[in-house]
Amino acid sequence: MSLPRKILVDGEQDTLSSEAVEESYDFDLFVIGAGSGGVRASRAAAAFGAKVAICELPFHPISSEVIGGVGGTCVIRGCVPKKILVYAAQFRGEFEDSRNFGWELPDQIEFNWKKLLDNKTQEIVRLNAVYKKLLSNSGVTILEGEGKVVGAHKAVVSLPDGSKQHYSTKHILIATGSRAQRVNIPGQELAITSDEALSLDELPKRAVILGGGYIAVEFASIWKGMGAKVDLVYRKDLPLRGFDDEMRAVVSRNLEGRGIKLHPGKTLSELRKTEEGIRVVTDTGDIIMADTVLFATGRLPNTKRLKLEAVGVELDKSGAIKVDEYSRTTVPSIWAVGDVTNRMNLTPVALMEGTCFAKTVFGGQPTKPDYHSIPSAVFCIPPLSVVGFSEEEAVQQGKGDILIYTSTFNPMKNTISGRQEKTVMKLVVDSETDKVLGASMCGSDAPEIMQGIAVALKCGATKAQFDGTVGIHPSAAEEFVTMRTLTRRAPSGKPKTNL
């Protein structure tokens, strides 16, 4: 006779005696959405002995309300294919830079978009299969179709053939992610989102991108690197709102330096199809002709079709699921992780939330996700990577003065290649405790370098400890341990930069 599983949640009493029999359910956990968060939570829960099912829409590179795929946004139409395209785009700069290093290359180097696209698609198809295998090897039941919550312990799956299957479950986890939003302007149907941008049949010769976030600047770099003429239109003075202002200015300068035309303080008012292409009109009356217009104006949580309010799950005004510190919704048996909760929308954060959820619900170890010192990167060319507080955040939240250390230098490679592009690094330090509160870098390999810096910040490293660390020479990374001279002191509560 198999013993009943003891599933404790933070705050619940252990009222189960060894003779008590739990109510019978088809599953201990039913997960809707097999993206990063859902897959991690499923596998971790199964490892704790839970009987788990996960539901996901049929696979396709371009998502819709009825198409998705195991792996989710990140693997199929997000980080992974995007990074493949970034690698491809970086070669243009490498070819340009190689000449002064003695490489004799023809002036005209051909780029084959179709070949890249085929290889990219092949890779995401492979990864989709890998994720399915990971789930089945963990003992997770995979259900293909559209999942919905119909009760506190009930889920239904609409199968591709139109039939419906009903399941009972002790816990439900919603991990349906987010979707690119479109802008409501005349001619909006002529524009695409990041989904389609990663699977275009033809590479645009002229692209207009609306948005100033990381997706916008990444695609600007990608298409420019592949030879397109790129116009980037955004509302603010600088792109990447929410990042350190000084680093935003660096990214802006680099984009412009690489030949991307910036249109700050503007938005789009109309798109119109003409014989010469798409006629793009800005709110200031500028006219730009384009082959492709990309809306990169943010993403919205995927909750619209779930009808969660009907079962008592509360949403915020953007449609994100409201959760507590343990990822629990307003219905005790229903939980949510990842972009659908709109906390910190990053793949590794969804993974962390999924792990914490499984530990809390099935591992008997109530665990809150820790959002302190989470590193991130913007894969523009060259990339930006950050961890911890920006200068502005540190100044607002700091008790004492904030010490700013910066290093701006011409990377060794550029001294030979002749490329006019500086690398910028920055440390934000609390003057009272000497703790490093934040670090940022814009330059080659920034994300690779920042991962190590993130470990140091997580451990509470001080500026003295950075200074006491021996550098690796010659490298750009060593600048982080040789920033001896204070650039400026910012009194807390009063933002101040030298820009």
Add this chain to the structure above:
Amino acid sequence: MAAAAANLFGATTIVLLSLIYSYTVIAGAASKEAFVKKTVAAHDIVIFSKSYCPYCRRAKAVFSELKKVPYVVELDQREDGSEIQDTLSAIIGRRTVPQVFIHGKHLGGSDDTVEAYESGTLAKTLGITTATTNDDDHDL
């Protein structure tokens, strides 16, 4: 015969239009180059800038410190700003702003301007005498 003549006329028209377009582009570029050179020659300090750019603000601040008023060309506030930027890129090999010229010579961007200011070479180039002390005149 008529068809052949029409084809020849069509081909000639295309060639002529292409030549006119090429000439217009070249002439346009030449006029922008002339504008840049003329502007740089006519003023002691010229900054090619964009009004929203933080680096441009930083370069302008340097000249405020030195009590000098530069001649500023705000590229984002001109119809031909984009073409001027392309021309600057062709002349000096840089697309970014600001680009600063002193006495007709290219100084560089924001970092170069700040560096020249901090080292004292900018004041020297502009003929500004600064008070000096001998505090640093010893071995470290």
